[in-house]
Amino acid sequence: MSEMKQISRQELTDKLLALFQKLGVSLEDARMVADTLIKADQWGVASHGVMRVERYVRCLQSGGILPDAEFTVDQQFGGWVRASGNGGLGIPASCKATELVIKLAKEHGIAIVNLRQSHHNGAEGVYADMIAKEGMIGMVMSTGNPIMAVTGSCEATIGNNPFAYAVPAGKYGTLMMDVAMSAVADGKIRVLKSMGKLLDPGCVLDKNGNPTNVPDEYLDGGVLLPFGAHKGYGLSVMVECMAGIMSGAALTHEINSWNEIPGHCGNTGHLFMAMDISKMMDLGDYVHSVETMIEQFKNAKKAEGISEIYYPGELEQRRADQAGDKVSLLQSTWESLEAAFASCGLEF
């Protein structure tokens, strides 16, 4: 951790608010971006944290993200809403969709918000966690531009379409899972390369479509493979069907790579679902069962070399507790923030 730099949560937030407001983003929206990205950093998920700010800034500067886009509800049928981010930042649109799905679930028991014309929205687990904190079961899915080969193919055919869920877990906080559909994340491959390590077999193909475990052979035009072969493939297709097509968002190859073409809206699609547990059973009873289940996992016989069994989301929560009021950033993230601020005539 020697290459990590620390900053207080408050200071980092204030700086980000100034940056995004300078780019024409409202204070309310800027705060959602800052809070969501910082939460991911405090969870220890740097790849979905403020590391993304530089890219958001580039998209805002080149017109691929509209700073003053509004979140609009286009259609409603009972607890089901279709909404649009209208080409704005993905995080404020997703925060508003999450607030809306919670409100709808309070009224209808179960609710879904499908969101289109959105953009990269950080870690899906943040939104699922917001729903769980209201005493509800939360589920979130998002599409992405193709970076993964479907089973049997050797070229990028589909996004690694992240999926998250969360449930209230009483004294254990929130039980939460947030996963992408690839066997390994692109960011992790870059880390392995920098450490001179190899990948596990079966995770990627090289540019000729041959299996490889050498990071450089993937990075030179290779492609990710789904986790669990046809299972990860099938789940990524589910996200396409439920969060993409159902939202009226772009389909697979029509989703713009916001990292490579910052000046063009990605039209990412999302699904936010909430189930208000209290409508069907006593919330305390539900939470008690979740706690019992977690204790069964934690007390299960450990495999050799394992000192502790974690419930889904435990590590993220524990890292956030340890971080407290501090945010630890990679040196490279720090430098990218300096560059992003400088491009707006500000100092980080």
Added chain:
Amino acid sequence: MSEMKQISRQELTDKLLALFQKLGVSLEDARMVADTLIKADQWGVASHGVMRVERYVRCLQSGGILPDAEFTVDQQFGGWVRASGNGGLGIPASCKATELVIKLAKEHGIAIVNLRQSHHNGAEGVYADMIAKEGMIGMVMSTGNPIMAVTGSCEATIGNNPFAYAVPAGKYGTLMMDVAMSAVADGKIRVLKSMGKLLDPGCVLDKNGNPTNVPDEYLDGGVLLPFGAHKGYGLSVMVECMAGIMSGAALTHEINSWNEIPGHCGNTGHLFMAMDISKMMDLGDYVHSVETMIEQFKNAKKAEGISEIYYPGELEQRRADQAGDKVSLLQSTWESLEAAFASCGLEF
């Protein structure tokens, strides 16, 4: 396929109707059992087909399944229902839950039926497919007794909790995925053993909690591992939270192993979800996008040695089309049916 025996769909159905009626099951319920199991066999999923009849019969004879249990709706809030199978056969209860969730979705747009006091219900994909055939997105989850170790553990802690979804796919029929959360199915390990083959690494542990790829070392008190490590673990926990706890069904170890203790109700839990696409967008437009996506997959560049790329559910559908009016059964399944019928004083 030399060891497969063929029977006409009609003849097999008639025989099963006679068998289950003899055990006190209504004609309507018996037909649901026969149709659902035969469909799985025609999909080529023998492990979830009429192979299960012998076990159902044993449970019915020993009181673990009540032949005349009714499906009851206990609670409703909008499009969300909590129902009970009241200790009866899992398949009729699941068919009725599926019919109900379709009806509710027509009225409310999105609907969920949580079902408790149920039993083994065959292949979840059959129910998801029924929902998709109504022009809806279907999702189905079921709990099971612990046969899989959670990540970091070396003992059975959780079920391999199957999950299925399906969407209407126009000229491609139904796009459907039906998976369990273990890296490999118990049944498949038995097949590999009979063929003298080894497992892929990382799929199972032996009775001492050590990794093994030898079928016999798993079969001698070993345990399954989740697919994709913490991802399959997290998904199996999701099913526990959404289909088990939310239904008021038994939790992990309280779920009875119906194969080992046939005389005791399993109290399995399920979740059935339906989203009526037409409430939000033109169904034809939705289906057209699914067809376009499928064509992108089918036309993607193939990996070496691959002659065709399949969309989720394509192989099952193709096998069913080839089967036509015939059902192919393993010799061992045939013999188990003869034994089941004989135990009821009938001839198969």
